[in-house]
């Protein structure tokens with residue numbers, strides 16, 4: 716990534732200091748994904764250019780404190796000077812504008828982009844499951860091993876939760892939480908032989924637009940809210 720001189724690198728899941736070291740002397744912006752105020756402050760102290768804050772409604776790996784985007788974002792905004800990007804539970808123009816109202820400078824969306832035409836790696840079954848799922852149809856796996864992550868609830872995640880209840884060890888879980896178990900669902904579409912990350916925003920996904928259609932719609936939604944309230 717350094718050789719390619721990408722403009723921005725996002726870091727997550729641990730101490731970013733060793734990666735910051737590799738980026739010294741480059742113009743690459745350092746963006747750190749955090750899930751708690753103290754992590755955001757730490758990232759700022761280490762020299763992050765911005766932090767991305769994910770609330771517990773988000774898809775994929777989450778913080779351990781179960782704090783939602785609505786509460787987390789303004790607190791992080793108040794505790795750092797660098798720009799904050801809001802993430803977790805955002806899927807339309809309402810969420811986008813709300814994030815700005817909370818003090819964020821931008822947003823990140825994960826789950827919503829899976830259900831787009833351009834996301835060709837995602838199997839039809841994964842996209843269909845996102846369309847069919849309601850806001851309560853996700854579950855958090857891997858909490859017992861200290862790495863909570865939100866996925867669509869299915870037979871496979873129910874099995875994972877059973878194992879977590881009885882034998883909460885990495886050894887017992889590893890075949891079920893592996894990258895290949897993830898791929899079996901998201902790439903191959905074998906719904907009950909794997910798991911697919913998704914946030915609670917899945918309940919708000921009702922179509923598979925192109926990314927341009929999605930963004931244009933979000934801009935139009937945000938604009939109509941701004942016209943209603945922003946005068």
Ligand SMILES: Cc1cc2nc3c(=O)[nH]c(=O)nc-3n(C[C@H](O)[C@H](O)[C@H](O)COP(=O)(O)O)c2cc1C
Nearest residue numbers: 727769773774775802803804805824825826912914
């Ligand atoms: C399919 C999928 C894969 C993800 N993979 C990663 C990842 O590899 N690294 C990471 O930091 N976050 C990952 N995330 C989390 C997103 O970066 C983001 O925090 C989250 O999707 C935001 O919540 P939302 O899904 O409600 O938009 C992933 C999310 C999804 C839905």
